[in-house]
Each structure stands twice: as C-alpha cells, then as structure tokens.
Amino acid sequence: MGIFVQEDKGLFHLQSKGMSYIIELVNGYPVHVYWGKKLRKDSNLDALLNHGGNTGLDRLPQEYPQYGSGDFRNPAYQVRLQDGTRVTELCYSGYRLTGGKPALAGLPSIYVESEQEAQTLELILKDDYAKLSVILRYTIYEDSNVIARSVQLLNEGDTALQLQRALSACVDFPAGEMDMVYLAGAWAREGNLTRRRLMQGGTTIESRRGMSGHQMNPFVALAKPGTDENQGEVFGFSLVYSGSFEAEAEVDSFGTTRFTIGVSSFDFSWLLESGESFQTPEVVMVYSAEGIGEMSRTYHRLYRTRLCRGLYRDKERPILVNNWEATYFNFDTDKLESIAAEGAKLGIELFVLDDGWFGKRDADNSSLGDWVEDLRKLPGGLADLAQRVNGHGLQFGLWVEPEMISPDSDLYRQHPDWCLHVPGRRRSELRWQLVLDYTREDVRQYIFESLSRVFSSVPVAYVKWDMNRCLTEIGSAQITPERQGETAHRYVLGLYELLERLTSKFPHILFESCCSGGGRFDPGMLYYMPQTWTSDDTDAVERLKIQYGTSLVYPISAMGAHVSAVPNHQVGRITPLSFRGDVAMSGNFGYELDLTKFTAEEKELVKEQVANYKEIRSLVQQGNLYRLQSPFEGNQTAWMFVSDDQREALVYYFRVMAVPNPPRRSLQLNGLNPELDYKLEDSGEVYGGDRLMQVGLSLPDVQQDYVSGCYRLKALVQN
Numbered sequence: 001m002g003i004f005v006q007e008d009k010g011l012f013h014l015q016s017k018g019m020s021y022i023i024e025l026v027n028g029y030p031v032h033v034y035w036g037k038k039l040r041k042d043s044n045l046d047a048l049l050n051h052g053g054n055t056g057l058d059r060l061p062q063e064y065p066q067y068g069s070g071d072f073r074n075p076a077y078q079v080r081l082q083d084g085t086r087v088t089e090l091c092y093s094g095y096r097l098t099g100g101k102p103a104l105a106g107l108p109s110i111y112v113e114s115e116q117e118a119q120t121l122e123l124i125l126k127d128d129y130a131k132l133s134v135i136l137r138y139t140i141y142e143d144s145n146v147i148a149r150s151v152q153l154l155n156e157g158d159t160a161l162q163l164q165r166a167l168s169a170c171v172d173f174p175a176g177e178m179d180m181v182y183l184a185g186a187w188a189r190e191g192n193l194t195r196r197r198l199m200q201g202g203t204t205i206e207s208r209r210g211m212s213g214h215q216m217n218p219f220v221a222l223a224k225p226g227t228d229e230n231q232g233e234v235f236g237f238s239l240v241y242s243g244s245f246e247a248e249a250e251v252d253s254f255g256t257t258r259f260t261i262g263v264s265s266f267d268f269s270w271l272l273e274s275g276e277s278f279q280t281p282e283v284v285m286v287y288s289a290e291g292i293g294e295m296s297r298t299y300h301r302l303y304r305t306r307l308c309r310g311l312y313r314d315k316e317r318p319i320l321v322n323n324w325e326a327t328y329f330n331f332d333t334d335k336l337e338s339i340a341a342e343g344a345k346l347g348i349e350l351f352v353l354d355d356g357w358f359g360k361r362d363a364d365n366s367s368l369g370d371w372v373e374d375l376r377k378l379p380g381g382l383a384d385l386a387q388r389v390n391g392h393g394l395q396f397g398l399w400v401e402p403e404m405i406s407p408d409s410d411l412y413r414q415h416p417d418w419c420l421h422v423p424g425r426r427r428s429e430l431r432w433q434l435v436l437d438y439t440r441e442d443v444r445q446y447i448f449e450s451l452s453r454v455f456s457s458v459p460v461a462y463v464k465w466d467m468n469r470c471l472t473e474i475g476s477a478q479i480t481p482e483r484q485g486e487t488a489h490r491y492v493l494g495l496y497e498l499l500e501r502l503t504s505k506f507p508h509i510l511f512e513s514c515c516s517g518g519g520r521f522d523p524g525m526l527y528y529m530p531q532t533w534t535s536d537d538t539d540a541v542e543r544l545k546i547q548y549g550t551s552l553v554y555p556i557s558a559m560g561a562h563v564s565a566v567p568n569h570q571v572g573r574i575t576p577l578s579f580r581g582d583v584a585m586s587g588n589f590g591y592e593l594d595l596t597k598f599t600a601e602e603k604e605l606v607k608e609q610v611a612n613y614k615e616i617r618s619l620v621q622q623g624n625l626y627r628l629q630s631p632f633e634g635n636q637t638a639w640m641f642v643s644d645d646q647r648e649a650l651v652y653y654f655r656v657m658a659v660p661n662p663p664r665r666s667l668q669l670n671g672l673n674p675e676l677d678y679k680l681e682d683s684g685e686v687y688g689g690d691r692l693m694q695v696g697l698s699l700p701d702v703q704q705d706y707v708s709g710c711y712r713l714k715a716l717v718q719n
Contacts, residue, residue: 002119003097003140004041012095012121013041014138019145019287021138022048023063023123028091030063030123030136032172036233037289061172061256064125064136064151066090073258074202074250077153078165078265081130086164090125090134097121101139101148106493108240108527109282110148110306117141131157144298150282155272163270167246167262168239168280175255177225181234181292182247183217183549188537188570190214190518191549193632197225198251206246208266210435210471210488211515212522218245219553221295222259229293229627230670236288236295237261238553240307241281242524243492244268267474269485284523292552293670297624300555304622307523308530308558310503312510316617317531317557317588318395319347319610320462324354325538325564326594329362332377337388342595344392346603347610350462350590351389352397357382359409364468365432368404369411371450382458390459397462397510398454402447403495404433404468411446418443420487422475430469438494439476439487448501455506465529466514492524499528512560521550521558531558531588538564538592539571540583541656541706544631547587548639556641557621561587563609565594575706577602579654581609582708586620586639586652589613616712619643619650626670635659642671646689647715649678653699655707666696673715681712689715 004013010025015038022034022045033048057071067075068087079088100115112118123136133156139148149169155161178198182205185192196203205220207213218239227234237259239245244264251257261283270278284302288295305313321343323336340351358374359367373381386396405412405419407429412419419434421427427434436443454460474487503511511529513520517536525532532554535546543561550559561584566574584590591606598606613620623641631637631654640651653667672678674690687697697711 002142003121005095005097009046011045012123013039013045014121014140014147015039015041016140016145017143018289021140021147024048025092026060029057029060030092030125032061032063035171035235035287059254061174062170063123064090064134064170065258073252074248074260075165076167076170076260076262077134077151077163079130079132080162080164082159082161088127088130088132090127090132093124093126093133095121095123102137104150104279104282106496107279107281108307108496108524109150110240110284110302112141112306117143130161131155132161141302144302145287146298146302147285148282149285151280152277153272154277155274158274160274161272163272163278164268165265166270166278166280167260167265168283169237169262169285170258170260171235171285173222173235173257173259178249178257179223179225179227180249181221181223181552183219183552185214185549187214187516187519188535189542189546190521190535191217191546191552193545193549193552193630198222198249198257200251200253200255202248202250204246204248206264206266207244208264210244210474210491211467211520212242212245212524213470214516214519217553218247218261218522220247220249220259220261221292221552222249222257223292228291230291232291234288234292234295236284236286236299236553238284238286238299238523239281240284240523240527241492242495242520242522244488263489267485268489270489271483271486281524293627296552296627299553300625303523303526304555304557307526309527310530311507312530314622317510317621318349318462319613320350320352320397320590321348321595322352322354322464322562322590322592324399325569325592329356331356333380333385333388336385337392338596339594340389340394341392342598343591344394346595346606347614348394348591348595350395350397352399352462352464353382353385354399354464355401355466357398366406366408368401368406368433369409369436371400371402371454382454386458386460395461396459397464398458398460399464399466400451401466401468402451403436403438405436406433408432417477420471420474420476420491422473423477425473428472430472433469435469435471437476437478437491438498439490440478440494444494444498448498451502452505455509460506460509462510462512464512464514464533466516467520468516496524496528503528518546518550521554526554526558531560533560534587537570538562539568539573540575540580541573542571543583544637544654544656547583548627548631548637551625551627551639556587556625559587560590561585562590562592564592565597577605579706579708581605582652582654582710585609585613585616585710588621589617612710616650619648623650624671628667628670638667640669640671646671646673646676649713651697651711651713653709653711656705658703658705658707662701664701665699667699668696669693672713676715676718678713678715681714686716
C-alpha cells in the first residue's frame, strides 16, 4: 500500500487498504484513469484508459484541465497573462514522493501523527510561455480510503499573472449514470439531504456569501444509482474551507461526468507577482464500496482524529446549559447564578453566558466590537459571575461575535474604516451590524488583544464563537484596486490566522463555532474549533432532519444539540421533554432554557437524562454511527452508535406522529458482530447480533405523537 510509480509507462498508482486511484501521462497531460476498489500494483494497468487513439483534450479525463486549447468543459483554473490573453497549457515536468503529509501554509487541513500513516505525491506541471508552475498534491492514507488534494500555483516569470479561477480538484468520471448527493437548506433548516440524478449539462452547488452558508454545505457525494446506506459505490468530496465555494458536476455529450470543487470563481481574482504563489484549500476525497454509511463513518473517524486538534479532540465534551432562550438580553448576575445553581443540582457541568454581557447590549442593535463587561448587568464583572458559577461546581463559558461591528459602538465611532466597505457605496446592515475587515492586521490585532484580555482575566473554559451575517460590499480600504478581487479569500485567511493565535494561546478553552447556527459548519472551522452549533432551530422534530443530514459528513462529536423550552421558539411546537432529550443526546448534549422554571417532575427527568448521558457520551461522541431510518423518507427516524470493538451499542428510535391501527414494526440494526449475543440493558433480554441485524428489534406501539425510545446493548462475555 502507498504510491507506486511506473516511470516507463507514465503511471502513478495511489493505493490504500481498500482503494486505488490511478493517473497516467498522455501526451504530457496527467490523465485520470481510475478511482475505485483496490487494484493490485502488479496488475496490467496499461489499458485502463480506452481513448481509442483520440487524444483530443475534450475527450481526455484530465487531472487539472485548462480552457482555451480544445477542452470546452469546466476548467479547473484560468490565468490572465500580462498581454491580456487567457490561454495556458500545463504539461508534466516531474514528480516528488514524500512520506507523511505536509501542512498547507495559512490554511487548515487534515494531518498525520506519523509519516507511516500516509504518503504524498506531487505532480509538477509547467507552462513555459507563461512561466507558470503548478503543483498538484495528493496524499493517500494507508488505512483509510481517503485522498487529500490541493494545488499550488507559482509565478516563475518576471511579470505578474492574475488568477481568475483556481480550484482545488477535478475528477473526470467515465460514462455512466450518477446521482449527486448534497446538503441544502436555509437558516433553521440546515443539512437537508438532497439527491438528484445528473443529466447532460451542469449541476452546481455554491455559496457567494463569503462563508460556507446555511443554503449549501461544501460537501458533495457522487453515487452510482441504487447506492444506499449499506451498499453501492459512492465518491465523497469535502472542502476544508470556510468561505465562498463552488462545486459542479458537468455531464458532457458522451455521458462522462467532470466534477470540480474549490474556492468560488465568482468575483475572485488573485494577483501573482513574480516569485509569488497561491495555495488552494484542500479537498478531502473519500471512496466507499459499501454505501453512503461507510463513506460517512470514514469522514467521521478522519475528521474526529485527524482534522480536529487540541485538548478536546479525544476528550468527552461537557454537558452545558446556555442562558440565551432563558433570558435573551434581559438578565443580571443573580438571575444567571440561579440558572447555574439549578444546573448544578441536576448534574450539569458547564454554564454558558450568551449574548448581552458587553458594551450597552440591551438588544442586537449595538456594541459589537466593544468587548468590555456591562457593569449595569454584571456589577462585579465577568470575574465575579464566573467565580459564583465555579462555586456551584460548574465551569464558565462565554459567547462572542468577534467578526462583527455595530455602527452604534465605540469601536465604529473610532474606526469607521475598519469594516468591509466600498467607498461611495452604502454599507448594508444586517441585524444592525457590519463585518470587520479581517484582511487587516490591525483589526485582527485589536480583536486578539480584546479577547485575550477577557480570557486571561476570567476563568473561561468554553467559548461560543458566533457569526450572524454574510459578507456584503466586499472591499477593503487597505487593499490596492488591482487586488480588490482578493478580499473575500483574504478575509478567510485572516480569520484562520486569528483563530490559530487564539486557540494556541488558550489551549484549555473548548471553542465552539456558530454562524446563526449551521451557517459555517465546515471542516475549515473544525480544524480550530472541534464542535459547531448545528442549528438555531432547537425543535426536536426539525432537529431529526438537521442532525441526520449533517451526519452525512460531520462526526457526532462536532454537533452541538440542546434541549429547549416548549412551545419551541422557532416553530411553536410542543414536544415531550423525553423526546427532546433523546434527540439532543444524539449529539453534544446540553440545555437552552430556564432551568429554574422546571417542575419537580421535569427536574427528575432532567437529572435522569444528564446521568444517562454521562454514561453513554463516549459512545455517542466517539462511536461508529449507523443511520437506520431516514426522517426525509417517512414518519420514523432511527440511528445507532456502536463501539469500535462491537461490544456495546446504543439505539435511538423516533416516531413523529401516531398512526391508527399500525402494523407491527421491528427495527433492523447494523454494525453489530453477528457471532456475539447482546443483552438489552432495560429488559435483560438476550438476542444474537445476527438476529438483531436480520430480523430486528421489536418496537412498542405507543398511541401518542412524538414517541422516542433508547435501547442499550452490551455483548455477553464469551467463555
């Protein structure tokens, strides 16, 4: 396993435990000839590409295609030369092989902990006329069906070049029907699983919002027709990036599919002066021959252990209570302490103070940028509140929104040019706020110092980092006219630079990303913050879809999930506390309500939920997820978590609406060892793993809406 090069044949064979990816040189062009189940390295691979002698570029499945020399499909890059022409032609110049995986300068990426985990191939391409050099980088992991791809473009000439398009990867698939699977939605209904058959023409998902967005997630899977959770071929693409992106599947007149993904080309340009280079974000490609579920589990293991970093990567996440839906902006120290004190009685471990603690923040129309405690609400400051919270045995957490600035703020009055803006144009306010210009070092330094002052003087154990609007008037006062097209990408690079500094300085803090919920749920943010607030919609029924869809690519350990009050603040629905708890316990568990308003009966149930979650959270957060029934296909949803050794499992079942005179139902499980016997913890009944997976687990018939069930299974010790 690894990378095998046959120089005499121009073949590069990337091989993992169960997968092969093969590139061939044809007339100087790197051509994609195979991606799928593992092939032997000694197999005859010469005839994999059947081009019938037709080597026209429009028919070649290229690894990094250009436009202008005969290929009329979607190009992977485009460069404007000094003379105004846009024709380039990259040809193979050489290759390099290295052990392990190099980091990407200024960008998040997956990593290795030893060189033996992976191997990296760099294909060097050159356009001698333009003096453009391009490095295609491929890293293949030995024990996972994973390839990480990125591209570096270098100007080796004496005159400037302008990039107008620089995508991270291109894969040309052979003729055949394929489905495109992706996550669509909006605020409060993120992660909607969407599947459509690809037809001749282009199918594009993208964000032009300066962030990955609620509407489309930077993830796509291409699946053979008939592929489902447990069988069939699927090819996953996940972009490690937090800004505007594009992904397109283009089917040509011969039925072949070209898939490209990377930074959005819309309103993008990048000036490459002599000697400068541009690094694209990384795309993580996963192959599964065992359905969508195995693709998901591959992403989960990889992102949980080789994307997330820091103290909390492998650590159980605390059960929290957040005051937002309990108080909104109307609170004082005593009210907050009362919630924390009640939480302590219930076994909760972390209290989080949300929006409204700084400046003169009595509504969302002021004070962003003024990161100083509001002593009207907190007479003793944050330190006093944190001390009181800690005194009840809870850790203290804090909400911030550091990428924003309110026009009604001391910071804006002092520095009105510190926001993204275009001279002479109006400054579009969303939620009465503007976006700070993170391309500027002085802005980032101000935020770093302001937050460092708070985090150093207060025992903050958790930070919820929010972003509540997209980017408009994308321009910077400090960027020259010919580089204004770089602003959106430079904003993201500036954000990454700041996050690297803050998370390095405060490694003990558990950072959680938020963007009006899941508006920036992407691998780029997970590199710095190991979990994300999945959605502002806390309704348990809606969360079934949101959490199910998000799990297509993101691990459960990354998904914040809370119980909130009813009627639900987003949809007005009333669901039982037990149902809400079971949904939320299928993620990073917490509460978002006023604990002091619970009845005695509700408090006992919450105590039970908290105690149960402490017993199961390592399995939920680090186990293997199997999706059993989809909320997008009916009235029932089910999923389960299985330990690596298959000796422990946890099953959750949900039925939304009651059904009159229903048929008897059973739930077929997955991921168990068919040779082991499993004991149901609640009833003591024992069933074989084969029986549970082939026949199923009998479900009780409860005549009410919003029914949920939790089943814990443990393997019996074999003699």
